[in-house]
Amino acid sequence: MKGVQIFSHSLRQVMDNLGPALKISGALYLVQVGITMALGAAMASTGMGMMGGGMGLGVVLVLVVSLITGIWIAVAWHRYVLLGEVPAGYVPPFMGERMGQYFIKSLLIGLLLLVLGMILGMVVGTLFGRLMMGGPLVAMLLIAVMVQVPMIFLGLRLAAALPGTALGQNPPLMAGWEATKGEWRPLLQLAVIMALAIWVVNLISWSVFGGYGVMAQLWQLIAGWPVTMVGLSILTTLYGHYIEKRPLV
Numbered sequence: 258m259k260g261v262q263i264f265s266h267s268l269r270q271v272m273d274n275l276g277p278a279l280k281i282s283g284a285l286y287l288v289q290v291g292i293t294m295a296l297g298a299a300m301a302s303t304g305m306g307m308m309g310g311g312m313g314l315g316v317v318l319v320l321v322v323s324l325i326t327g328i329w330i331a332v333a334w335h336r337y338v339l340l341g342e343v344p345a346g347y348v349p350p351f352m353g354e355r356m357g358q359y360f361i362k363s364l365l366i367g368l369l370l371l372v373l374g375m376i377l378g379m380v381v382g383t384l385f386g387r388l389m390m391g392g393p394l395v396a397m398l399l400i401a402v403m404v405q406v407p408m409i410f411l412g413l414r415l416a417a418a419l420p421g422t423a424l425g426q427n428p429p430l431m432a433g434w435e436a437t438k439g440e441w442r443p444l445l446q447l448a449v450i451m452a453l454a455i456w457v458v459n460l461i462s463w464s465v466f467g468g469y470g471v472m473a474q475l476w477q478l479i480a481g482w483p484v485t486m487v488g489l490s491i492l493t494t495l496y497g498h499y500i501e502k503r504p505l506v
Contacts, residue, residue, distance in 0.1 A: 258443070258446050259440075259442070259443035259446070259505075260442070260443040260444065260445070260446025260447040260448075260449075260450065261446060261450065262443075262505050263443060263447055263491065263494055263495070263498070263505065264447055264450050264451075264491065266494050266505050266506070267487055267490035267491040267493070267494045268487055268490070270338060270490040270493065270494065271483065271486045271487055271490050274337075274338075277337055277343060278334070278486055280343075280344060280347055281330065281333045281334055281337060281344060281349050282330045282333075282334065282482070282485070282486060283347065284347045284348050285326040285329055285330050285348065285349075286326070286330065286481075286482055286485070288322065288326055289322065289323050289326050289327070289478075290478045292318070292319050292322050292323075293319055293323070293474075293478060294474070294475075294478070296315050296316065296318075296319050297471070297474055299315060324360070325356075327485070328356045328359050328360050328363070329349065329351065329356060330349075330485070330489070331359065331423065331489050332349075332352055332355055332356050332359055332423040333349030333350075334486070334489045334490070334493065335420040335423035335424065335489070335492070335493050335496075336423055336424065338490065338493045338497075339420060339423075339424060339493060339496070339497060339501075340424065352423075355422060355423055355425055358422050358427060359419065359422045359423055362419060362422055362430055363416075363419065365430060366412065366415045366416055366419075366430075369411070369415065370408050370411060370412050370415075373407065373408055373411060374404060374408050377403060377404045377407060377408070378400075378404055380403075381399060381400065381403045381404060385399055385403075393463050394460065394463060394464070397456055397459050397460070397463070398456065401452045401453070401455065401456040402452070405448075405451075405452040405455065405456075406445075406448045406449055406452045407448075409447075409448040409451050409452055410441075410444055410445055410448035413437070413444050413447060413448060413491070413492075413495065414433060414434050414437045414444060415430075415431075415433055415434055416433055416492055416495075417432075417433030417434075417436055417437050417492065417495040417496060417499055417500065418432035418433035418436060418496060418500055419433065419492055419496070420492055420493050420496040420497075421496060421500060428500070432500070433495070433496075433499070433500070436499040436500050437495070437499050440499070447491065451488070451491070454484070454487075455484070458477070458480045458484065461476065461480075462476050462477055
């Protein structure tokens with residue numbers, strides 16, 4: 258199955274280049290982890306019921322820092338895989354213009370997915386609300402199958418050309434959609450695999466660490482790194498295969 262082949266290719270892309278992956282993303286991801294854990298510690302010390310303007314500002318700060326460092330990692334990783342560009346230090350170059358274009362296109366795609374997610378969420382809640390009250394694991398499984406799979410599928414098609422923005426080629430927003438026309442089967446397979454992987458991460462968080470607290474948060478942060486890097490590699494693979502016509506090996 259081609260979807261499995263794309264996923265395994267992307268997974269090997271990270272595992273076979275673990276050193277460069279850590280060099281490109283390690284320091285920036287640690288910044289994300291540090292600021293997220295600092296906010297979590299502050300919320301735990303003050304109590305959720307005492308959140309004020311200062312805490313709200315902290316949440317905004319975490320979101321902004323995570324967004325900037327996430328796009329920073331994405332642009333650097335795409336460039337490493339597709340161009341062989343290895344950063345000289347442990348923090349890749351800050352490419353403001355390309356990161357800005359990457360952000361704008363990601364934002365537009367994200368807004369479309371947000372609308373789809375809200376619609377699907379309301380439909381699932383209406384049709385399966387009673388079933389979802391059976392517990393968080395049932396709810397997560399329903400959300401994975403009926404919300405995340407369609408969202409990931411649409412996101413893959415729309416974002417397939419996004420790595421080209423990191424290369425400075427600035428393809429049209431719908432270039433990925435056009436390039437993956439007729440490829441719904443492998444992309445649907447890929448969407449199912451990705452949704453399943455996310456569900457497993459959340460399953461471990463709930464069944465092993467209780468879903469809440471410091472350990473659950475720490476698990477999500479630790480698991481977040483391979484999820485992020487494999488996700489970026491999937492976009493890179495889609496771009497290389499469908500836009501640049503590279504073979505899957």
